[in-house]
Amino acid sequence: MAYEEIINGLNLKDTELRLGLPGTEEEEQQQLQEVSCVRSNKRQFHETTDEHNLKEESSPPAKTQIVGWPPVRSNRKNNNKNVSYMKVSMDGAPYLRKIDLKMYKNYSELLKALENMFKFTIGEYSEREGYKGSGFVPTYEDKDGDWMLVGDVPWDMFSSSCQKLRIMKRSEAPPAS
Amino acid sequence: ALAAREKKKEEEEEMNYFPDEVIEHVFDFVTSHKDRNAISLVCKSWFKIERYSRQRVFIGNCYAVNPVRLLRRFPCLKSLTLKGKPHFADFNLVPHEWGGFVQPWIEALARSRVGLEELRLKRMVVTDESLELLSRSFSSFKSLVLVSCEGFTTDGLASIAANCRHLRDLDLQENEIDDHRGQWLSCFPDTCTTLVTLNFACLEGETNLVALERLVARSPNLKSLKLNRAVPLDALARLMACAPQIVDLGVGSYENDPDSESYLKLEAAIKKCTSLRSLSGFLEAAPHCLSAFHPICHNLTSLNLSYAAEINGSHLIKLIQHCKKLQRLWILDSIGDKGLVVVASTCKELQELRVFPSDLLGVGNTAVTEEGLVAISAGCPKLHSILYFCQQMTNAALITVAKNCPNFVRFRLCILEPNKPDHLTSQPLDEGFGAIVQACKNLRRLSLSGLLTDQIFLYIGMFATELEMLSIAFAGDTDKGMLYVLNGCKKMRKLEIRDSPFGDTALLADVNKYETMRSLWMSSCEVTLGGCKRLAQKAPWLNVEIIDENDNNRMEQNGHEESQKVDKLYLYRTVVGTRTDAPPFVSIL
Numbered sequence: 001m002a003y004e005e006i007i008n009g010l011n012l013k014d015t016e017l018r019l020g021l022p023g024t025e026e027e028e029q030q031q032l033q034e035v036s037c038v039r040s041n042k043r044q045f046h047e048t049t050d051e052h053n054l055k056e057e058s059s060p061p062a063k064t065q066i067v068g069w070p071p072v073r074s075n076r077k078n079n080n081k082n083v084s085y086m087k088v089s090m091d092g093a094p095y096l097r098k099i100d101l102k103m104y105k106n107y108s109e110l111l112k113a114l115e116n117m118f119k120f121t122i123g124e125y126s127e128r129e130g131y132k133g134s135g136f137v138p139t140y141e142d143k144d145g146d147w148m149l150v151g152d153v154p155w156d157m158f159s160s161s162c163q164k165l166r167i168m169k170r171s172e173a174p175p176a177s
Numbered sequence: 178a179l180a181a182r183e184k185k186k187e188e189e190e191e192m193n194y195f196p197d198e199v200i201e202h203v204f205d206f207v208t209s210h211k212d213r214n215a216i217s218l219v220c221k222s223w224f225k226i227e228r229y230s231r232q233r234v235f236i237g238n239c240y241a242v243n244p245v246r247l248l249r250r251f252p253c254l255k256s257l258t259l260k261g262k263p264h265f266a267d268f269n270l271v272p273h274e275w276g277g278f279v280q281p282w283i284e285a286l287a288r289s290r291v292g293l294e295e296l297r298l299k300r301m302v303v304t305d306e307s308l309e310l311l312s313r314s315f316s317s318f319k320s321l322v323l324v325s326c327e328g329f330t331t332d333g334l335a336s337i338a339a340n341c342r343h344l345r346d347l348d349l350q351e352n353e354i355d356d357h358r359g360q361w362l363s364c365f366p367d368t369c370t371t372l373v374t375l376n377f378a379c380l381e382g383e384t385n386l387v388a389l390e391r392l393v394a395r396s397p398n399l400k401s402l403k404l405n406r407a408v409p410l411d412a413l414a415r416l417m418a419c420a421p422q423i424v425d426l427g428v429g430s431y432e433n434d435p436d437s438e439s440y441l442k443l444e445a446a447i448k449k450c451t452s453l454r455s456l457s458g459f460l461e462a463a464p465h466c467l468s469a470f471h472p473i474c475h476n477l478t479s480l481n482l483s484y485a486a487e488i489n490g491s492h493l494i495k496l497i498q499h500c501k502k503l504q505r506l507w508i509l510d511s512i513g514d515k516g517l518v519v520v521a522s523t524c525k526e527l528q529e530l531r532v533f534p535s536d537l538l539g540v541g542n543t544a545v546t547e548e549g550l551v552a553i554s555a556g557c558p559k560l561h562s563i564l565y566f567c568q569q570m571t572n573a574a575l576i577t578v579a580k581n582c583p584n585f586v587r588f589r590l591c592i593l594e595p596n597k598p599d600h601l602t603s604q605p606l607d608e609g610f611g612a613i614v615q616a617c618k619n620l621r622r623l624s625l626s627g628l629l630t631d632q633i634f635l636y637i638g639m640f641a642t643e644l645e646m647l648s649i650a651f652a653g654d655t656d657k658g659m660l661y662v663l664n665g666c667k668k669m670r671k672l673e674i675r676d677s678p679f680g681d682t683a684l685l686a687d688v689n690k691y692e693t694m695r696s697l698w699m700s701s702c703e704v705t706l707g708g709c710k711r712l713a714q715k716a717p718w719l720n721v722e723i724i725d726e727n728d729n730n731r732m733e734q735n736g737h738e739e740s741q742k743v744d745k746l747y748l749y750r751t752v753v754g755t756r757t758d759a760p761p762f763v764s765i766l
Contacts (some may be wrong), residue, residue, distance in 0.1 A: 068268035068675070069650070070534060070566060070593050071624075072326075075351055076483070096273050145358055163381075177602070 076096065084159070090118045090167040091135070101162060106155050114138060118167065125151045131171075136171040140165045193674035197222075210562030212233045229253055236260070237695050239301065240720060243753045256295035256320075257286070263698050263747055264648075266300055267325060267671055270700060270745070271331075272726055274760045277301045280310075281758075287314035295320040295346075302326070308333030310339035320346040330355035331380070338364035343451045346374035348401075356382030363388035372396040376403035378458060385413045390599045394419040405425025405519055406460040410440045414610035417446035425479075426450070428458035431750035441635045444469045457481035457507075464492040474499030478526075479506040483533045494519050504559075510566060521556025529562040534593060543718040547574035550636075554581035562587040571599040575609025579616035582683055588613055589624035595651040595676070598628035605629055611636035614644075621668075624648040634658035638665025646671040659683035662688050673698040681708030689717045697751035704746055707739030712748070720755060721766040722747045 017081030074085050084101040097117055104110040111122050130149055131137050138150040142161040150158070150165070186570065195216075197399070204227055207213055217227040233256040234494065236242060242286050247254075261330075280302045287292055295317040303326045306433055311318070318341050331354065336481075337347060338361055372392070377384075384407045393399060393416050401424060408429030417423065443466075447453075453473050462485050477500050483491060490513045497503070497587020503524040510532050520527070530553060547570045552575065553560065554577065559582050570592050590610075598605055606627040614620060614637050621643055629652035638661035645668050653659065659679040662672065663686065672694065680703030691697060706723070713721040724745035755765045 066595070068265065068270045069595065070591055071268045071648075071650070072268050072534065072566075073351060074269065075353075076533060098269065 008136065060143040086162060086164050088114065088117070088165040088167070090120075091172060093118055099161050099165075104159075107151050107158075111150070114165075114167065120167075127152075135170050137168045137170055138165065139168050139173065181244065187318060188644035197226050203232055208233070219661075219708070227611065232256060233295075233561070234258070237395065238749050238751075239279075239282070240755075240756050241695070241749060241751045243676065244282050246753065247282075248285060248289045248291065252289075252291065255292055257282075257293065258297040258299075259301060260299045261301035263300075263673065263696060264671070265675070265700070269744075270675070270761070271747075272762065273327070275763060276756065276758055276760070278758060279303050280307045283307050283310050283314070291315075294318055295322075296619075297322040297324075298326055299324040299390045300390070301303055301330040303333070304328050305330055305336070306430065309336040309340075310667070312336040317343060319343050321446065322346060322348040322350070322352040323352050325352065327353035331357045331359050331361045331382070333365040333702075335359065335361040336386060338362070339366065342366075342369070343371055344369065345371055345398075345712075348373070348374050348376045348534040350376065351713050352379050354380055357381050358382040360385055360388065362392060365392050365676055370395050371398065373389055374401040376401065376427065378403040378405050378429075378460070380407075383407050390415055390419065391393070394646040396420075397422070399423065401425035401455075402513055403458060404429035406430045406585075410443060414439060414443040414446045417443070417450055421446075421449040422452055423450055424452050425455040426453060426457070428456070428460075428462070428685075430461040437658045440466070440469065444472075448472050452478070455476070455479035455481075457484075458614065459485035459488065462488055464488045467492055467496050471499050471663050475501060476636065478502055479505040481505075483509055483531065484723050485509070486511075486535060490516050498523055502526055505530075507531040509697055510534050512545070514545055514549040514552070520554075522551040522738040524557060526559060527553075527557040528559050530557075530560065531564040532566055534566040543569070544636055547571050551577050551581075552576060554578040555651035559584075563625075564589040566593060568593055569597065570606060570611075571601050572604060572606055572609035573599075573601045575596075575606065576612040584619065585613065585617040586619050587622040588617065588620060589622065589648070590626055591624065591659075592626040595626070596628050597626075605632070607636070608633040611640075614640045619633045619643055619666045622646040625652055626650060630654050631658040631661070634661040638662055641666055643668055645669060647673070649674040651676045653677045655678060656680055656683035656686075660686055661688055667693075668695075670695045672696075674700075674702060676701040678703050680704050681711075684708055685715070686710060689718060691719055691748060692750050693752070696747065698745075698747050700745040702743075702746075705739060705745050706743055709743055709746060710739070718750060719748050719750050722759070723764045724762060725764070726762050 017136055077085060085098050088097045088099055094164055099113065099117070101110075104113065115121055121134050121137055122136060122138060123131040125131050139147050140150050140158070140162045141161060141164050147166075189461070200223070204216065206648050207216060210233075213227060217224045229248050230253065231251045232254060234247065234251050234254050235258045235532070236247070237260050239259045239510050247257075259279065260281060261279075262271050262275060265271060265646070266275070266664065277296055287310055288734060294317050296311065296318075303323060307331055311321070312662050314717050321337060321344075334354075337344065345615060365388075369392075375392075375396075384405060386408065389408070389756055390412070393402065394561065400422070402420060403425070404413070404416075404427055406429050408416075410430075413428060415599075419725055438639055447469055454476060456477055456479070459467075459482060464487065467488065480497070480500060480503055482488065487511065488511075488513050492728065493508065493512045494516045497506075506520065506524065506527060506529070508516075508531070512532070513563060517532075520530075532549070537543065545565070545567045547567070550565055550567070551574050553563075560582050564587075567590070570590065599609070607630055610625060610629070610633050614623065615724070623637070623644060623646070624643065625648065631654045634653060634657070637647070642765055644666045647662065647669065656679055658677070659674070660683050662669070663683070677697065677700075684699070685708060709723060713719065723743050724747065726744070759765055
């Protein structure tokens with residue numbers, strides 16, 4: 001069952017920042033973190049059953065991407081080993097966000113998602129100098145309570161030990177050691 | 178004028194056959210908030226007696242009143258319950274910074290020197306500063322219960338531990354607490370021996386086991402102990418050995434392969450806990466350790482295994498088969514329909530059941546279906562509260578459930594796929610839910626799901642006379658649906674709606690209705706900014722809040738304001754006007 005994102009008459013897909021090449025909509029459905037505004041499409045169900053069945057086959061279960069659905073508290077969601085929610089904050093942004101780390105396979109996917117979410121650009125990463133070319137530095141808190149630079153350790157190690165993320169202003173970040 | 182006053186005095190005296198002290202003593206037996214509110218309305222003198230004798234105050238919406246008015250009316254209060262964010266905040270629909278700050282309340286209570294003994298908060302923002310102030314301001318403070326709160330760290334808990342000399346209850350339920358892995362447990366002084374409840378299951382970090390054991394050992398009145406996942410099996414055995422009087426236990430983590438010595442110690446400790454009635458936790462649990470608890474299962478009245486993701490259906494069933502006295506069961510759907518049949522035949526005293534989803538990605542495990550629900554309804558005659566997550570449902574099943582269980586007070590059914598119809602007939606589930614509301618004359622809370630038209634709302638308006646809280650998602654066809662509910666449900670207090678096609682017509686039809694309700698939530702519906710503005714104009718005693726996260730000031734920039742759909746609307750009655758602590762993305766009209 002697919003849901004169309006139509007907010008205030010504008011089809012936001014036209015102007016949406018995408019994670020992949022244009023035309024690769026199915027992939028995007030999977031990578032889309034959350035659909036913030038979902039209209040009930042009951043009329044579609046009644047009137048276009050065949051079309052509906054086709055839609056069901058081609059697009060993956062969008063139900064997992066609806067904000068706040070199913071109505072289960074996030075601490076329950078985290079008990080399921082298939083998801084791993086963590087808080088993401090950005091210096092200067094008015095509110096926290098949450099992401100499911102299990103939705104990303106590598107740093108590049110994660111960083112692109114963060115750029116999308118907070119509407120900024122992360123610089124280029126190098127092992128020696130950290131992130132260059134932007135005013136922001138992505139950091140995370142690991143299991144031991146230490147704040148680390150995102151990208152310093154292999155992805156698997158990062159994804160299993162990351163507790164929360166913070167996108168720091170470059171001015172606040174300690175110099176690369 | 179004198180004659181009129183004399184007559185009035187006579188009338189008042191007739192109302193009071195007894196002196197005030199006697200009336201006050203009678204009022205002491207009246208404890209429910211509703212009843213106390215009612216008696217305060219009888220006459221002026223009863224209002225006065227009641228307000229000075231009221232010790233427990235419940236405020237369901239912290240923005241409906243303010244601390245000044247609270248203290249003015251109830252200067253002798255000892256216990257305060259406050260609720261902040263709306264219910265849908267539990268599902269991330271309300272931004273963290275929306276509001277619900279407890280700080281101004283604690284400041285005001287501290288300034289007024291009221292003898293606060295108990296504070297219960299739900300969905301509020303609590304800071305370490307608030308906890309520190311709380312711990313220093315009330316010498317008789319005994320009981321802190323925080324449910325679904327956030328904004329504080331273990332440093333705040335350290336203040337409570339260190340400064341509250343007569344602390345009886347520290348009960349932290351499902352809060353988001355920043356765990357600084359500090360030593361808050363060791364901040365309880367050696368002289369603290371009064372603990373009755375200690376629940377820190379929601380803490381994520383390490384626990385000082387030595388401090389914990391010492392604390393439990395010196396708390397002879399400890400009845401409820403709920404540990405977090407950092408408390409391993411051998412520590413659990415030692416704790417239970419120190420506290421055989423325990424009534425309510427939340428187990429932390431089990432190792433995967435405990436050595437036989439640890440396991441034997443645990444078994445021995447459990448056998449001594451003959452008062453144990455309630456079991457929960459098992460946050461990381463090795464299934465075969467459950468059998469250590471079998472000897473005390475026949476005493477259990479409450480069992481919460483809803484966080485035990487690693488225990489499969491067959492182990493759950495083995496445990497439950499021993500629990501013949503169970504009144505409350507919270508479980509994951511991994512128990513399956515087969516497991517629910519076992520519950521139905523074993524737990525004849527069951528009153529409340531919650532079945533949570535274990536597979537949230539919906540990759541096709543039909544863990545529980547309508548069959549499990551029907552089995553429970555047939556086997557458990559005392560069932561009155563249910564929360565049931567499932568993959569599919571039918572009208573026939575719901576009709577059977579309604580016939581079997583006309584005593585439901587709370588009925589919450591969540592079919593995981595929105596808009597899903599009866600899977601056998603492809604019909605909407607109007608008739609099934611309709612049967613529930615018609616049969617269950619005491620129904621106070623209802624949550625709907627699945628494919629539903631305006632018809633279900635017609636039934637709800639007609640039959641659900643006692644309904645106080647209704648949750649609607651992806652349901653209905655037209656404004657008529659919402660109107661049926663607003664017109665029919667005279668006792669409605671909280672209405673929360675998401676992703677349903679209700680708009681301005683329904684919203685504005687009866688503005689005075691909202692004065693009889695605590696709050697209304699509508700998100701991703703058809704209400705417009707213009708409609709909300711008109712409502713706010715007609716009803717100045719309402720706070721009409723528009724939450725717009727996407728763009729802070731988008732609503733002012735756009736030319737086509739009035740017809741713009743509102744993403745999230747939250748309105749509530751209040752006697753203190755617009756709140757001053759709203760963040761920029763909340764507009765109060």
